[in-house]
Each structure stands twice: as C-alpha cells, then as structure tokens.
Amino acid sequence: MTTIVFPIYDEVTQLDFTIPHQFLTMIPDIKVIVASVGGADVAAQGLVFSNLANLDLIEECDVLCTPGGLGCVDAIENERYMTSVRRLAGKAKYLTSVCSGSLVLAAAGVLKGHRAACHWAWRDMLSDFGVVPDAGRIVRDGNIITGGGVTAGADFSLALIAELRGSDTAQAVQLALEYAPAPPFDSGRPETAPPPLRDAVMAQMNALLGDGRRRIGLVAKGLTEATA
Amino acid sequence: MTTIVFPIYDEVTQLDFTIPHQFLTMIPDIKVIVASVGGADVAAQGLVFSNLANLDLIEECDVLCTPGGLGCVDAIENERYMTSVRRLAGKAKYLTSVCSGSLVLAAAGVLKGHRAACHWAWRDMLSDFGVVPDAGRIVRDGNIITGGGVTAGADFSLALIAELRGSDTAQAVQLALEYAPAPPFDSGRPETAPPPLRDAVMAQMNALLGDGRRRIGLVAKGLTEATA
Numbered sequence: 001m002t003t004i005v006f007p008i009y010d011e012v013t014q015l016d017f018t019i020p021h022q023f024l025t026m027i028p029d030i031k032v033i034v035a036s037v038g039g040a041d042v043a044a045q046g047l048v049f050s051n052l053a054n055l056d057l058i059e060e061c062d063v064l065c066t067p068g069g070l071g072c073v074d075a076i077e078n079e080r081y082m083t084s085v086r087r088l089a090g091k092a093k094y095l096t097s098v099c100s101g102s103l104v105l106a107a108a109g110v111l112k113g114h115r116a117a118c119h120w121a122w123r124d125m126l127s128d129f130g131v132v133p134d135a136g137r138i139v140r141d142g143n144i145i146t147g148g149g150v151t152a153g154a155d156f157s158l159a160l161i162a163e164l165r166g167s168d169t170a171q172a173v174q175l176a177l178e179y180a181p182a183p184p185f186d187s188g189r190p191e192t193a194p195p196p197l198r199d200a201v202m203a204q205m206n207a208l209l210g211d212g213r214r215r216i217g218l219v220a221k222g223l224t225e226a227t228a
Numbered sequence: 229m230t231t232i233v234f235p236i237y238d239e240v241t242q243l244d245f246t247i248p249h250q251f252l253t254m255i256p257d258i259k260v261i262v263a264s265v266g267g268a269d270v271a272a273q274g275l276v277f278s279n280l281a282n283l284d285l286i287e288e289c290d291v292l293c294t295p296g297g298l299g300c301v302d303a304i305e306n307e308r309y310m311t312s313v314r315r316l317a318g319k320a321k322y323l324t325s326v327c328s329g330s331l332v333l334a335a336a337g338v339l340k341g342h343r344a345a346c347h348w349a350w351r352d353m354l355s356d357f358g359v360v361p362d363a364g365r366i367v368r369d370g371n372i373i374t375g376g377g378v379t380a381g382a383d384f385s386l387a388l389i390a391e392l393r394g395s396d397t398a399q400a401v402q403l404a405l406e407y408a409p410a411p412p413f414d415s416g417r418p419e420t421a422p423p424p425l426r427d428a429v430m431a432q433m434n435a436l437l438g439d440g441r442r443r444i445g446l447v448a449k450g451l452t453e454a455t456a
Binding site for chain 2: 013014015018019021022025032034041043045046047048049050051099119120137138148149150151152154155158159162167168170171172174175176177178179180181182183184185186187188189190192193194197198200201204205
C-alpha cells in the first residue's frame, strides 16, 4: 500500500488535486487522502469539499502532493498548515506538486537548489526560494516530481503512477480515463498563445494575484534569513 | 449571463464535472450550478461534495451538462433525478454531457436519432436508445454537444466555451489552465493501447459495471415501449 496525501486549503485550484485524485484512485493499492487544517471543509471556485482528513493528525505518507491556486498565498502564510507540510515532507519518499503547489514545497524549504515546475505565470517566484524554475510539464529531480499549471496534473499523474507501479499500470489508467487529449486550440502555453491574448491573461492573473507576489517574496526572505 | 447546470449523483466520476467546472468558472458571466437531488451531499471516489444546489427546484438553465460514471446506472433508474433532467433538457439551449453522461441524456429521451460521444467502453449502449454512437472526442449534432470519456471534458469545455463566448475566450481559458497536454504514453484510446492491456481494462470495467449494462438496456426498452 502506498499512501498519498493532498493537503488542501480554501481557494485551492480544485483541478490541481481532482485530476491526480481521479487518476490515483483507479489503483486499488494506493490510498489517497485529501486533508485540510483541522479537517475543515474547503471551498474552491464555488465547490465545497467536505469529509476531509485532519491534516494536523497525519504523521507521515509515502507521497506528498501539494496543489496550487490563488489560496496558496494564504496557505503559505498559515503556520499551522505549513507545520504539517514540513512534517510530511520530512518523511515522504516523494515530494510532488501540481501548478503553484511547488511554491508551497519551496516555502516549506524542501526544494532549495532543486529544479521544479510551476504554473507559467507564477514560475519565476520559485527563484525567491533558491529553486530553479523549469518550464517542463513534468519535472523530475531526484525524488521530487512536479507538474506545471493545472491540467499538467494529468501528465504528472501518469508519470507518478509509472514511477510507483510501472508503465503498464499507468497506461491502463490512461485508457480507463480515455486520456487522448485533442484540444481544439493551441493556446495552452505562453509560447504558443497569440501574444495579445497572452498579455491579457497575464494581466488578469496578476490582478487576481494582487499582493500575493510581494507576500510570497516576504516568506522567501524570512526563510533565507532563518537558514542563513 | 449564461447558466449551466451539472446534475450530479453518488459515484459520478468526479472528473467528468470537475474539469468543465474549472474551465467554465474562469468566465465571469457564466454561472455554474452543481446540483443534486434534494441538494444532498454527493460522494464520489472518496471525495464528498457538499453545499450543492437542490436539483428539484431548478426550473431551467441555458446549458445542461450531465456527467457520467458508474453511479449513472442508479441515476438513470432514479425517477426523481430523471424528472429534473427531462425538465431542464426541455428548456435548455444546449444539451451537453461528458463520458457516460450521454446515457443519462439518452435515457431522458432527448438524444433519439442524434449522434453522441460516450466513454469508449460504454458507447455501444447508446444504440439501445436509438442514439448513434460516435467515437469523436467532441461530437456536435445541432444543439447537442457531447464529450468522450472523462478527460475529454477538457476538450469539450473549450469547444463549449468557444460556442458560448467565442474562440478568444476559449483560448484565454486554455492558457490560464495551461492546457498543453503531453501525456507520457499513447494509450488513451482502445485503438492505440496495447491490445492485451486494452482487453484487461475492458474486463475490469465490465466487472465494475456489473449488471449495469442489463439495467440500462431495460430502461431503454421501457422508453421505446412508452414512445412506440
């Protein structure tokens, strides 16, 4: 049995963990635990997830997978949440993330000097933590496996399953979930999107992020000073 | 404002609606409503969705989107659920589905004579309802837009957004969610998966489906007799 924990929080991007959750729960001997501080319900884009495990009480897991989202700024500033992330990261065999979830791991101090993926609009912030931003959709550095923005969670999940159970199992899950993507447009990356559209989306994302960039920078500065 | 309703039920495949939910909630003037019979919590693969709208009380919507999953057999047999699906389908501008959700629409009697997509392992059951099974990932037939198995919901969502708001908006959402898929394997369709693996997955799915195929056939037979 392999145990994987998703530590979620309010305004997590729900798809960051619901994709890996769907892929991983296809496998009988993988136990998937979705947890929150105090086991409280989590609201995300209008959905409410309840019946969550109490993150404070989980001692260890084989795989830690931190999802991202706008709420990750609050989560990174939440000492109770981060205490659990650090505790689980300290014992996990694999440290993993989807989207801006890599910033959570970075803020936990466990990615320093390593390469990691992140959502394209947030990726540069990894540098604040001494982490090397990598534009790959699935980035592997030792026991650290990180996925890019949101939907990269599907490709990440197959890579993780292949690592845990072999490529036959990963391919079986791919078939069961009919993951043969055929997007009707080719705008999934800033390099392929029409530039005016890319600039508009970037502006929107920065507006939504608000002072998040500054706040994450402050956390990174505190971490650097504490470990200097 | 465009209103879209996802009528969910226990053991829906959560990704069938969480993907479109994430894509559609990126757009400010689309109202996404996730509803269940009586507004009861819905359990799916270990996740619990709460704070749901009461499906019984929703009079109409612009877009109806039925998700699939093993639980759809029970849902199709649930008269209270199907009464709401038929009421909403009767007034909706677009009838849409992901995965075996097209069987829900078929069982509501609103797809007869039309083409529809479905999960590859369930697709043949559409014929029982006089619906033409189509192996496309996104299938459009008039105001009916249906997606294939589970992850097809991403491609379906972009097509739906392009229809509702134009291709620029769809491309902006694609970029925001970094939907530039790069699966590490090519086993997402029965035509591309290694045949022994395909047969093993098909056997597993049939075991999970149990007597679902027979039960869906009975519903189809009842519908045919009622409308003969």
